[in-house]
Amino acid sequence: MKIIIAHNLYQPFARGGAEQFSQELVDTLVALGHEVAVLTTKPRGARVADTEQIKYLPSLYYHLAEVPKALRLVWHWYNVRNRQTEKKLSNWSFAREADLIITNNLQGLGLSFASALQKQGKKWVHIIHDLQLLHPSGLVNYGQEFVLAKSAASQYQNLVKKYLGQPNLVISPSKWILDWHRQYGFFEQSLAMVLAHPYPRRQMLPRQVTADCQFLYLGQVEEHKGVILLLEAFKNFCQQSKVKAQLTIAGEGTVLNLLKLNYQNLPVNFVGRLPAPGVANLLAQTSCLVVPSLCYENWPTVIIEAALAQTPVIASELGGNKELIHNQEYLFVPTVDALTAKLLWMATNRQVVTAPVLPELLSGEDYIKKILEIIATK
Numbered sequence: 001m002k003i004i005i006a007h008n009l010y011q012p013f014a015r016g017g018a019e020q021f022s023q024e025l026v027d028t029l030v031a032l033g034h035e036v037a038v039l040t041t042k043p044r045g046a047r048v049a050d051t052e053q054i055k056y057l058p059s060l061y062y063h064l065a066e067v068p069k070a071l072r073l074v075w076h077w078y079n080v081r082n083r084q085t086e087k088k089l090s091n092w093s094f095a096r097e098a099d100l101i102i103t104n105n106l107q108g109l110g111l112s113f114a115s116a117l118q119k120q121g122k123k124w125v126h127i128i129h130d131l132q133l134l135h136p137s138g139l140v141n142y143g144q145e146f147v148l149a150k151s152a153a154s155q156y157q158n159l160v161k162k163y164l165g166q167p168n169l170v171i172s173p174s175k176w177i178l179d180w181h182r183q184y185g186f187f188e189q190s191l192a193m194v195l196a197h198p199y200p201r202r203q204m205l206p207r208q209v210t211a212d213c214q215f216l217y218l219g220q221v222e223e224h225k226g227v228i229l230l231l232e233a234f235k236n237f238c239q240q241s242k243v244k245a246q247l248t249i250a251g252e253g254t255v256l257n258l259l260k261l262n263y264q265n266l267p268v269n270f271v272g273r274l275p276a277p278g279v280a281n282l283l284a285q286t287s288c289l290v291v292p293s294l295c296y297e298n299w300p301t302v303i304i305e306a307a308l309a310q311t312p313v314i315a316s317e318l319g320g321n322k323e324l325i326h327n328q329e330y331l332f333v334p335t336v337d338a339l340t341a342k343l344l345w346m347a348t349n350r351q352v353v354t355a356p357v358l359p360e361l362l363s364g365e366d367y368i369k370k371i372l373e374i375i376a377t378k
Helices: 017-031 063-065 068-078 085-091 093-097 113-119 146-151 151-164 175-183 227-240 258-263 276-285 301-308 336-348 364-375
Strands: 001-004 036-043 054-059 099-101 124-125 171-172 191-194 215-219 245-250 269-270 288-289 315-316
Touching: 001 017, 001 113, 017 036, 017 301, 036 063, 036 124, 054 085, 063 068, 063 146, 063 258, 068 151, 085 113, 085 301, 099 113, 099 364, 113 124, 113 151, 124 364, 146 151, 171 175, 171 364, 175 191, 191 269, 215 276, 215 336, 227 245, 227 258, 227 336, 245 276, 258 269, 276 301, 288 336, 301 315
Parallel strands: 001 036, 001 099, 036 054, 099 124, 124 171, 171 191, 215 245, 215 288, 245 269, 288 315
Antiparallel strands: none
8 A cells, every 4th residue: 555644843853752653653653554655844955865765845833933923923824724745736736646545734835735635536544643733832831721712723723623534533632632622623523532542662671770760851842831930830849859859851842951050050951952861861860750731732752651661650641641640740830839849759669669650552564453453444
């Protein structure tokens, strides 16, 4: 079968868990004998050429956070129907021959090309990763849930529904994010289901318990990910606790250099973005992974990886975090005081806390086979 995987970021421009998922989706499909091509974006001016397997479309998306907010909003409205993507796909032989298109995050690619391919007889599966169909940023922070009901957001949602169309199959790893989309009238004519992402292909290392308390943050170094919240809470922790502790921040982002400057007096180790072996090594040595997101997360890959490594996790009680971590003791309201208290609790109990108990996860192969079985009937 010829399959297009559409995701707005891909190697070498991948950033987070959604890109990691797309890469593993491609690898699994190829391993199963399918012919796969990726449709993605690249920064304008980037010297990355198309290959037989990857088609890059120049886009402002990669640097969108650097654009003034007013211009960003104009870009989002234009991007809903990106005619350039439709035009370029009409000249792409693989798109004409494809049997199936699997879409993920679409900002930067436009929202209308998939339904256009569907009208040509292609089957279409859409996988939900965040809230970008409900809000241009794809982010809703704790305490700001009302933004989805604002007039501008409602207009945006209506425009998205008009041009996005109705996929044959919609998949969400978490129940809450699928429910939110249904609440706002999305996918009313599509078969929609909850199907957890497959477990990641990662080589995990044996646990190495240390005498000191080792906290770990792993992900994008951005304010909405709660990294500043974590650093403020860790500063309080250092003032209140007698336990010797260190916090490691692994990742890159727009606020990284500022944080290095502002928190240089704390026992914090900024290690940048690490390859998979480096991540495995950190997870094996850490006492606790902290997932302090201020935004509603869908299905954080980092929690899955920590659980597979038998590493305890504490996380903000938002979105899909609650579907991965069922023990309320390991969840916290995303405020500085609440996280400080949870860090103190974790340091005191680090010898007895346990890793999350994951829901039953399919292998990548079984995940793909299940999707193809369902789509074959649609």
